[in-house]
Amino acid sequence: xxxxxxxxxxxxxxxxxxxxxxxxxxxxxxxxxxxxxxxxxxxxxxxxxxxxxxxxxxxxxxxxxxxxxxxxxxxxxxxxxxxxxxxxxxxxxxxxxxxxxxxxxxxxxxxxxxxxxxxxxxxxxxxxxxxxxxxxxxxxxxxxxxxxxxxxxxxxxxxxxxxxxxxxxxxxxxxxxxxxxxxxxxxxxxxxxxxxxxxxxxxxxxxxxxxxxxxxxxxxxxxxxxxxxxxxxxxxxxxxxxxxxxxxxxxxxxxxxxxxxxxxxxxxxxxxxxxxxxxxxxxxxxxxxxxxxxxxxxxxxxxxxxxxxxxxxxxxxxxxxxxxxxxxxxxxxxxxxx
Numbered sequence: 001x002x003x004x005x006x007x008x009x010x011x012x013x014x015x016x017x018x019x020x021x022x023x024x025x026x027x028x029x030x031x032x033x034x035x036x037x038x039x040x041x042x043x044x045x046x047x048x049x050x051x052x053x054x055x056x057x058x059x060x061x062x063x064x065x066x067x068x069x070x071x072x073x074x075x076x077x078x079x080x081x082x083x084x085x086x087x088x089x090x091x092x093x094x095x096x097x098x099x100x101x102x103x104x105x106x107x108x109x110x111x112x113x114x115x116x117x118x119x120x121x122x123x124x125x126x127x128x129x130x131x132x133x134x135x136x137x138x139x140x141x142x143x144x145x146x147x148x149x150x151x152x153x154x155x156x157x158x159x160x161x162x163x164x165x166x167x168x169x170x171x172x173x174x175x176x177x178x179x180x181x182x183x184x185x186x187x188x189x190x191x192x193x194x195x196x197x198x199x200x201x202x203x204x205x206x207x208x209x210x211x212x213x214x215x216x217x218x219x220x221x222x223x224x225x226x227x228x229x230x231x232x233x234x235x236x237x238x239x240x241x242x243x244x245x246x247x248x249x250x251x252x253x254x255x256x257x258x259x260x261x262x263x264x265x266x267x268x269x270x271x272x273x274x275x276x277x278x279x280x281x282x283x284x285x286x287x288x289x290x291x292x293x294x295x296x297x298x299x300x301x302x303x304x305x306x307x308x309x310x311x312x313x314x315x316x317x318x319x320x321x322x323x324x325x326x327x328x329x330x331x332x333x334x335x336x337x338x
Contacts, residue, residue: 031257031269035075039068041261043152044095044106044201045246051130052251054078056103060245060261061091065122065137067105069130072267078130085136086122093245094154094201099161101126106154108142108165114149118142118187121154121163143187144176151176152200152245159208162227165190166199166213173198175229194229201246206253210275214238214247214258223275239268 034042034057041060048054053072065083070076083105091109098104105122124137142165153166163178176190202213204224211229212221219238222229238244238258246259249272259267 031267032070032072032075033264033266034070034259035264036068036070036077037263038063038080039070039077039265040263041245042259042265043093043245043261044154045248045257045259045267046095046097046103046203047248047251047257048126049097049101049251050126050128054130055248055257055267056095056097056126057246057259058092058095058105060093061089061109061111063089063092065089067095067103069127079127080132081124081127082132082134083122083124083137084134086120086139089122090116090119093152096154096156096163096203097126097158098123098156098163099158104154104156104163105137106151106165108151108154110148110150114147114167114169116148118148119151121182121188123182138184140182140184141187142178143189145189145191153202153213155202155204155211157208157224158204158206160227163190164202166196166202168199170198177227193227200244203248203256205249205272206251212236212247212249212256214244216244219247219256219258237270239270241266241268 039057039059041063042057043060044058046056048056048069051069055070055072056067057070058067065086067081067083068077069079069081071078089107091111092105092107093109094106096104102123102125107120107122110116110119119142121140121142122137123140124135127133127135149167149169151165151167155164156162157164162180163182165176165178167173167176173196174192175194175196177193178190179188182188196213197218198215199213200215202211204211209224210221211224212219219236220233221236222231222233224230236256241258241260243261244258245261248257249255250257250269253272255269255271257267257269259265
């Protein structure tokens, strides 16, 4: 009786089904794929406000002072910006667009376990023309009131312009609030305002009323009030992406865009449920048809049930494992002794 091979094949099929995730609906658009071979470790993501359908990203470490603009309609890079006026980046982990129209780049990672006594934020105006260019950026030194730590998430509030950083620590992660205004003349001290789980990126909704954070195995959205996250947050059906490193909202706030490291990485769109009291969409509450191939078009056409969360995938994978183990035990019982 070939029970074990059959069970093994069933388990493999379950694993493949989990890995496929959104691909189960092959004809449903879902975000875009980063086509530029230079972008191998996309570690941050933010939507442009002046270039529809364009997202800014960057590599993790060992790339240089570069920021890339990627067109979601094609997945191709439409601009690479080289930053000058700063030191050599050490571990760039996040990018966010402020209400001042400037891009904030967080050189805030610390792969040595939180031992660097300072990290940096770079800031420069979002280019009005998309083309390869060299720009002079401001550099701000960052320290933490309770000592050095590793971090991968930097978020600029779209209304107040205040910068927040979420540290990456399994036991004592936290949300840190920067000063009301960054200064280049000395260290900018960030102070802990909330406890958080392990976080790899985060983003505020365009109206500033919500904060979404993601880790490798979860994503949650908190209501944001008086400069603090409220309650325990609500789970988001984030896709399973392995080295899950980035998240941002679409410019109109209709979807969350989840990204990951790796060559040819996929950015997946997940629709955002309407929030009570949320500001209306830019179109005045009735969303206009999206440009074909844009993230908004993807999310308008997409069934939310097609998006597999990590939790669902983990349950299916666990079920396959149990099935395989049970089959092995049954085979051992039926095998005659020599």
